[in-house]
Structures are given as C-alpha cells and as structure tokens.
Amino acid sequence: MSTSFLFTINEAPEVVSAIADTSLVAGFDWTLDLTEVFSDEDNLRYGTLASPDSSVAYLSYLGGGAVQVVDGLGGGTVTLNVYAVDAIGDTTFENFSVTIDAAPIASKQLADTVVAVGFGAYTIDLNEYFTDPEGTSLSFSVSSSVDTVVTAALNGSSQLTVSEVGEGTASISIDVTDAVGAVATFSFSIIVASPPPVEPTFSERFYSVGFGTANVTLSKIFGSDYRNYTYEVSADPDSVVAVSVNANSVLVIEEIGKAYRAQITVTATNSFGFSSTYSFPLRLNSGPEVVVDELVLVDTSGTGPWVIDLDSLIVDAQDDTLTYSLQVSNTGVLSAAVAEGTSLLTITEVGLGTAQVLISAADTLETSGVISIMFTIVAPEVTGLEDLASKFSVYPVPATDEVTVKMELVRAADIVIVLTDLQGREVYRQGLGTTAQVAHSIPLVQEASGIWYLTVLLDGQPFTWPVIKR
CATH class of the missing domain: 2.60.40.10 (Immunoglobulins)
Structure with a gap:
C-alpha cells in the first residue's frame, strides 16, 4: 500500500526595498507604499505595529498598502514597524527609525x-x-x-x-x-x-425745591451709544438727592433732602472695560422770597436821592446774585434804578407827588413776588424866600425904564411874575413855566413914577416886594 501527498514549501514575504532611517522636520507629510517594500507570489496583507513612543511619531494604515507616518509633535527618535502577511500566514517585519526635529x-x-x-x-x-x-x-x-x-x-x-x-x-x-x-x-x-465719549449737552442741572423726581437720558452725556454701557453713579453729599440708573440707561434723580447743592458723578464703562466719567453740579432752587411786600414812604423834596437796600426786602436761601425788574407808575415824580451787581435801589426826585415803584427779583431759575413801594415827595415847609431860593435880587433900585428879577431856586418851581399898583390893580402878569433859574425884566416905561408892588408866585406861593420908579 502506498500513500502520496502534495508537500508545498512556502517562502515568507520578501523585503525588496528596505525603508531607510529618516530625519524629518516637524510639519512633514510622508506616506509609505508597502507594496513597494514587500514582495511575494501570494496576495499580501499589510499592517503596522504600535509606536513605542507616539509622542515622537506613529503609523496610520490607510489601506491598499499605504501607511502614513504621523508627527507626534514631541520631536525625538523612534523605531517604527510595518509588516506583510502572505496567504499561508507567514509574516515579514520591516523596521526603521524616524528622527523628527520638533517645531518651536x-x-x-x-x-x-x-x-x-x-x-x-x-x-x-x-x-x-x-x-x-x-x-x-x-x-x-x-x-x-x-x-x-x-x-x-x-x-x-x-x-x-x-x-x-x-x-x-x-x-x-x-x-x-x-x-x-x-x-x-x-x-x-x-x-x-475708545472709552465712551463724553459729549455733555449741559454743565449743571437746576431743579426747584419740591421737584420730587427727575430723569436725565444719559445720551445727553455719553452720546448715541449710551445704551451699550454699564453705569455707576453717586451724589456728594448723598443727603440732597438719591441717584440711580434704570434699565433704560436713564439717570433717575430723586429729591430726599433740603440742602441746595450736590455733585453728581456718572461713570460709563463699555464692553472692553474702558470707562469715562462726567461730574456736574446739581442745585435745588427755592427762588427769591419777599419778606416785606409793601412800603409806604414820604419824604421831603430836596433831601434825596434815597437809597433802599433790597436785601432787607427780598431774600434768597441760596445766596444767589439777584437781578431786579422795576416799574414806576409816575416818572414825573421820581425815577428808580438798581446798580448792576448790587441790591441797592436808588430813588431820584423828579417832581412833587406820589409814585408807585413795583420791584420783582429773579435768580437763575425763579422769579419772586412783587414788592410795592408807595413813595410820596412833598414840598418842604416854607417860612421865607430863603427856604426856596439860594440867590435873589431885584434891581435897579430905584428903577426907571424896567426892573429885573433874578433868582436861583433850590428846586424847580412853577413861576409867575405879577406887577400891581398901590390899589392892587395888576398892570403886568407873566408865567415863566417850571424852572429853577430866573432872570426876567418887567417894563416900566408906560408906568407913572411912584411905588409899585412886584409879586413872584412860586408854585402858587406869593412873595412881594415894593419897587420905586422915578
């Protein structure tokens, strides 16, 4: 009996192109073709072994015999292994070293x-x-x-x-x-x-005492992008007003005290963390207050001008500088004025009689009530011509063709000159109007020699002297 069988001797895959040890620079791109490295009569399968140090480099099999060398980014030297397997299962390995210069x-x-x-x-x-x-x-x-x-x-x-x-x-x-x-x-x-722009449309804020709450849109300080900022706000002192910024980027000012001044500080911060700050004074204003609303004054002609300090009649709680407005009912009696930058009212005589002076005062925001001053200027008591005239003369004495009256009065008066005979009959009358200076001649050519009477009427009050004509 005999037995026969087929005996086949297999040869493992052969390395036909060894992979050389290689130095590379980080960032390389290297793919191996294992079909060019190994050869065999059978169809081969290919693979890789794990890298002993993948931080230097490792292999990634792409299929079809293609293997990519991947940079582990750590730099250094590592030995990598690839292999081929034939149909019987015989395996051939190929190893090579890779040195990689790591990137900075x-x-x-x-x-x-x-x-x-x-x-x-x-x-x-x-x-x-x-x-x-x-x-x-x-x-x-x-x-x-x-x-x-x-x-x-x-x-x-x-x-x-x-x-x-x-x-x-x-x-x-x-x-x-x-x-x-x-x-x-x-x-x-x-x-x-940029930090938020500071573009204020005001330098200070004024409110009347009792205003309660006021709103200030912050675009009036930080421009059209004001809604894109976050805010911090404070008042110094904090006993006058409370301040806050609401969700609509509106500054809310709430009255809480009776003091009259505070400094408001607003800081805007943009999304980049840059800040801008604006500070402005705030004033609560109560307006001028009239403490005496009516005066009745009488004074004698020739004793003026008269000065009245209005600070005693109108007061301002904030000590603001006040401006005054005046009205005079009868400018034929007096004129009135307040010197700029002062509170001094000056009343100047124009004539006899009564006039009303109406006065109002204003500070920055408010106007006060009205003060009424009834001012009467009366003629002084006259006991003789010397009370009215500083100079007086009648000449020549005796007279021939005319007699002259000359006088200077202490104040203007309505003047009438009259000449009468011994029986009181008027032979001459002349009105000179209202004046303080008199130099007037009366003709005597047609009059007989003898004694005549010269009368000067000052505002209706008569003063008489005898005149002798030759």
Missing part, C-alpha cells in the same frame, strides 16, 4: 489683548514667549491681518513692535522657525477701542 513651542502664552485708543505702540520680546525643544536658535516673521488697525514689525531679531493706526480688531500672526527649518505659527488678537 510657546513657553508663555501671548494672550488676546484690548488696548485704548492712543496707546501708540508697544514692544514684545518674542524670545520670552517661544523656545525650541532641541535648543536651537529661533527666527521670526510677523504680520497684521488689518494694517489700518495696527501694524506689526520686527525690530532686531526678536522684538515685535505693535503700532497703533486706527480703531478696530486685528490678528497678529507670528511664524517661528528653528535652525533646522521647523516652523510653527502662533497668533493673538488685539482690539483697539
């Missing part, structure tokens, strides 16, 4: 930053932020994504200078290259922003 790394983070308009420029030493794992020297290149916001430039080999151009947002890109040529790119953003 950030030793300190360059944080995104916000700067205020007007910062000008600032400089960063890039050597303080980047290093090479292999310890080689670094070189840098920089750029700005928006040159109309900031520019980026290198001063020397590692000094990054960021210079202000305008307002907005830009990204600063930094390419860091080591001595072998490994490159890493880093970036940070920079925002150039």
